[in-house]
Amino acid sequence: MANQKKTRNQNISKIRKLRKEEVSVDSLIEGIRQSDKASLARAITLVESSNPEHLEQAEQLIVKSLALNSNSIRIGITGVPGVGKSSFIEVFGKTLTLSGKKVAVLAVDPTSALSKGSILGDKTRMEELSKDPLAFIRPSPSGESLGGVARKTRESIILCEAAGYDVILVETVGVGQSEIAVHSMVDFFLLLKLSGAGDELQGIKRGIMEMADGIAINKADGNNVERAKLAQAEFARALHLYPPKENGWVPKVFCCSAVENTGINTLWELIQDFTKTMKTNGHFERNRKLQNKNWFLQTVDEQIKVYFHSKKSFVEAQEEMLKAIEENKISPYHAARKLLDGLKEQLK
Ligand SMILES: Nc1nc2c(ncn2[C@@H]2O[C@H](COP(=O)(O)OP(=O)(O)O)[C@@H](O)[C@H]2O)c(=O)[nH]1
Ligand SMILES: [Mg+2]
Structure with missing residues (x-):
């Protein structure tokens, strides 16, 4: 009782x-x-x-x-866990707020619902920035799917911009497909890398080099400086082999360290140069519009899927086809066509 x-x-x-x-x-x-x-x-x-x-x-x-008008720049930051993204954001963010810029930090981490670890890690890594009146830090929204997390983050970007934040930093976990999602919502995409044992390009995710507008060889401090410089040269050579980007931008490689606060200004100058060039040649606006259109199309696709899967008749017809496939009565392609033809009839 x-x-x-x-x-x-x-x-x-x-x-x-x-x-x-x-x-x-x-x-x-x-x-x-x-x-x-x-x-x-x-x-x-x-x-x-x-x-x-x-x-x-x-x-x-x-x-x-x-x-509400905004003149923001959206920067995506990716790299494998442990590469130093959060530490980098702390130092980069502080540099920006010291120059009077307002900085918002968001994160896309679809695993955050499972492991609360990364959020805690970020809080301690961004100790100074989280106390800064000019900074706003928000951990990743939790959600069952990357799509859901990405939608929430996109909308949060708009809210931060309305609140007058000049620089929006979006950190990704750097695993799975989260880079693609973040790349599709930012203006400038930064890849953080570590210098390794020599063959720097080995093990790099396919497609990520094409997405990057800048590559930072991180933790270039202490006795790591020489190796970092070698890695920088190797990446620069590799980037030359890629066809030029449609917007005319040639990605740059540089070394940096959050511990020694080096390379941070180089990055900010690079981003300002990028923004100026893209605004002049019209690609800045064009890219944002393209991102919005793609976002719309993707949402329509998703909603269509959600709609049909919530319909009893659709689910039943699908079950029926699955049974027919199990019994070898129909080919998978034929079954899909038959199911969709039935739907088209209903939509007429
Ligand atoms: N030597 C050195 N260590 C760093 C640097 N940046 C981060 N670290 C260390 O690398 C580890 C991972 O950093 P963190 O920022 O959490 O990485 P994230 O998982 O990519 O966000 C921590 O132990 C940091 O102290 C750096 O510039 N130099
Ligand atoms: Mg982190």
Whole structure:
């Protein structure tokens, strides 16, 4: 009995807390305009929520945020776990805030729901930045799929921009497909690498060299400096073998160290040079528009899938086909066609 009462009281206090937390979209937008971090954090929580009641509010927040002008630069940072991304962001972020820039740090880590480790790691690695009034740090949204996490992060970028953040840094875990997702939401994509035992290009993920706008050989400090320089030369040579990018940009390689705070200014100059060049030749805007169009198309594809898989008749027809395939009565391709022809009939 006592336990039941306790649970009931807990539930009541939860409901009260939720009610208290409810704030209107307009007051949140006002807070965001004034760059109030608590309002920004709340808005992001709404965007991340899977509660259908929050969906509409989240959409309104995004629409209103998009209407606010922004002149931001979005930078993606990738590299294998342990390469030093978070430490790098701490030092890079501090350099930017010292020059008066407002910096938002977001992360895409679809594994974060499983292992809370990376979030804790980031907090300790970004100790100074997390206390900085000009910086806003938000750990990766949790979500069951990379697609879900990516959507939430994209929308968080828009909210941060509405709150006046000039530089948006998006860290990826550097495993699986998360780089591709982050690459599709940023203007500049930075790859962090370590100098190894000589053959630097071995083991590098396919496609990642083509995605990078800059490559930083990290931890170039102590007795690692020479090796880092050799790696830099090797990467520079390798990059020459790639066909030029459509936007005309030639990716650059440089050495850096978060411990000794070297190479950080080189990167910032590189990014400024990149932004200026891309804005002049029109690729900056073009790329953002292309990203938006791709994002739209991808969402439509996903939603179509979700819609059909939620339909009983579709699931049943699929089961039927699976059974026929199991019994060797139909070829997989034929079965797929038959199933889709049935759908097309229904849509007519
Ligand atoms: N020597 C050296 N160590 C570094 C540097 N940056 C990070 N580290 C160390 O590398 C480890 C991983 O760093 P972290 O920033 O968490 O990497 P992440 O997993 O890519 O975010 C930590 O032990 C850091 O102290 C650097 O510039 N030089
Ligand atoms: Mg990290």
